[in-house]
Amino acid sequence: MSELKTCLYDSHVALGAKMSPFAGFIMPIQYAGIVQEHLAVREHVGMFDVSHMGEIFVKGPDAEAFINHIFTNEIRGYEPGKVLYGMMCYPDGGTVDDLLVYREYLKDHFLLVVNAANIEKDFAWIQEQAHGFDCRLDNASDRIGQIAVQGPEAEKTVMEVLGYKEAQELSFYTFTDVEYKGERLILSRTGYTGEDGFELYTTPENTVEIWNRLLEAGVQPCGLGCRDTLRFEAGLPLYGDELSPEISPVMAGLGMFCKFEKDFIGKDALLDQKAGNLKRKLVGIEIFDKAIPRAGYPVELEDGTEVGVVTTGYHSISLDKSICFALVDKEVSALDTPLWIRIRKKVFPGKVIKKRFYQTNYKK
Amino acid sequence: MSKIIEGLKYSDSHEWVKAEGNIAIIGVSDFAQKEMGDITYVDMPAVDDEVSAGEEFGALESVKAASDLYSPVSGTVVEVNEALEDAPEAINEDAYASWIIKVEMSDPSELDALLDAAAYKALIGE
Numbered sequence: 001m002s003e004l005k006t007c008l009y010d011s012h013v014a015l016g017a018k019m020s021p022f023a024g025f026i027m028p029i030q031y032a033g034i035v036q037e038h039l040a041v042r043e044h045v046g047m048f049d050v051s052h053m054g055e056i057f058v059k060g061p062d063a064e065a066f067i068n069h070i071f072t073n074e075i076r077g078y079e080p081g082k083v084l085y086g087m088m089c090y091p092d093g094g095t096v097d098d099l100l101v102y103r104e105y106l107k108d109h110f111l112l113v114v115n116a117a118n119i120e121k122d123f124a125w126i127q128e129q130a131h132g133f134d135c136r137l138d139n140a141s142d143r144i145g146q147i148a149v150q151g152p153e154a155e156k157t158v159m160e161v162l163g164y165k166e167a168q169e170l171s172f173y174t175f176t177d178v179e180y181k182g183e184r185l186i187l188s189r190t191g192y193t194g195e196d197g198f199e200l201y202t203t204p205e206n207t208v209e210i211w212n213r214l215l216e217a218g219v220q221p222c223g224l225g226c227r228d229t230l231r232f233e234a235g236l237p238l239y240g241d242e243l244s245p246e247i248s249p250v251m252a253g254l255g256m257f258c259k260f261e262k263d264f265i266g267k268d269a270l271l272d273q274k275a276g277n278l279k280r281k282l283v284g285i286e287i288f289d290k291a292i293p294r295a296g297y298p299v300e301l302e303d304g305t306e307v308g309v310v311t312t313g314y315h316s317i318s319l320d321k322s323i324c325f326a327l328v329d330k331e332v333s334a335l336d337t338p339l340w341i342r343i344r345k346k347v348f349p350g351k352v353i354k355k356r357f358y359q360t361n362y363k364k
Numbered sequence: 365m366s367k368i369i370e371g372l373k374y375s376d377s378h379e380w381v382k383a384e385g386n387i388a389i390i391g392v393s394d395f396a397q398k399e400m401g402d403i404t405y406v407d408m409p410a411v412d413d414e415v416s417a418g419e420e421f422g423a424l425e426s427v428k429a430a431s432d433l434y435s436p437v438s439g440t441v442v443e444v445n446e447a448l449e450d451a452p453e454a455i456n457e458d459a460y461a462s463w464i465i466k467v468e469m470s471d472p473s474e475l476d477a478l479l480d481a482a483a484y485k486a487l488i489g490e
Contacts, residue, residue: 029428030401033401033402034401034402034426034427034428035402035427038427225427225428228428229427290404290405290449291405291407291425292404292405292425292430294429294430314427315404315405315425315427317427343407344407344423344430346407
């Protein structure tokens with residue numbers, strides 16, 4: 001199978017990025033090195049090509065009712081210009097995807113932003129559920145490029161390099177429509193790093209121009225390598241690791257994004273899990289060594305009984321600790337529970353800690 | 365272009381060996397450290413552990429991945445480079461100055477099966 005290329009592929013190659021397949025695309029993993037790029041985002045500003053993400057527009061008189069039917073979070077009462085995070089679930093509570101819902105400024109217009117790996121699956125799922133609702137679905141993923149500008153200097157960068165003074169008016173999880181070369185650009189104060197930042201959605205041609213202007217201004221290009229270390233430290237899940245058809249939002253500790261006062265697909269199963277009928281839960285674990293817990297490594301009790309599995313783990317760049325997300329039996333999921341992780345031939349002691357490892361810095 | 369030092373022996377799994385009498389000093393090549401990226405942890409055996417040629421004796425960890433280390437020779441570990449516990453990045457800075465373990469060889473003729481600098485250069489194809 002040949003991988004798709006984003007509109008910025010040529011730029012990545014010219015910059016000497018290490019390229020690798022991800023979610024059906026050939027994507028940059030790193031340019032200067034994961035540590036340098038990670039620290040650029042934590043301390044200054046960095047930018048990511050996230051054009052592989054999927055964009056699906058939903059429009060029509062029933063658009064709000066329809067999205068509320070498939071989405072775990074509550075979009076009623078949300079003003080135009082707001083962004084909401086949540087999931088789509090199967091009837092058994094398993095996760096179809098996690099996504100952002102944008103309520104557009106035009107009445108009855110919404111934008112769903114979904115994971116690259118799930119675009120086809122999500123669109124098919126959404127189409128199936130839409131029977132009986134008066135709304136139109138448009139998978140615009142091929143027509144939209146996306147750049148994430150992230151870090152404490154992101155606002156300054158978007159204002160000074162791109163001239164968007166509107167940036168300073170936006171609070172976290174809001175967006176506004178601006179123009180670039182006469183085309184629409186969605187300027188969204190969102191991200192996946194734990195830092196303040198923006199995501200810019202526009203045409204592929206504009207995306208290339210904007211990327212080059214940011215490069216000329218000295219913004220550090222950042223690959224998917226540090227995108228993963230950054231989101232992990234911030235306690236954010238990655239679909240495929242911490243959410244999946246087998247891992248529900250409640251198991252992943254994301255129940256706060258499920259609103260049980262309304263109806264949505266999967267609600268009954270999730271309510272049941274919330275009441276305690278679940279086997280495993282996602283926790284954070286710190287081990288007291290520099291060895292690194294990686295996805296798939298077993299989590300054990302002192303006597304060697306296997307009680308879980310690591311889903312993502314790193315030696316945290318910003319915290320200098322070996323930490324991981326792990327799916328463990330609920331009986332051992334309480335904070336401070338001692339747990340052991342098997343790393344190759346050795347077993348390392350650790351304990352359950354809070355999943356938000358890093359203090360996030362969003363603009364309220 | 366990766367650095368390769370004349371006079372060392374190399375394995376096709378990118379370890380280098382410097383023989384001093386019946387002691388083999390073992391590290392990883394400059395090519396290997398570049399492929400790994402920022403090294404954050406070195407998983408090393410203990411002194412007195414037995415190692416076998418071609419078998420795994422530890423691992424290097426970068427931010428993103430773990431990569432097993434294979435012993436180019438058989439014998440007994442007589443020393444491990446403890447400085448790497450606190451400064452694994454030394455391997456990125458100079459892969460040939462940063463040895464990982466020293467092994468007392470049980471069969472020094474195993475060295476003959478390893479690559480010389482020219483053959484290693486051909487292997488990595490740079």
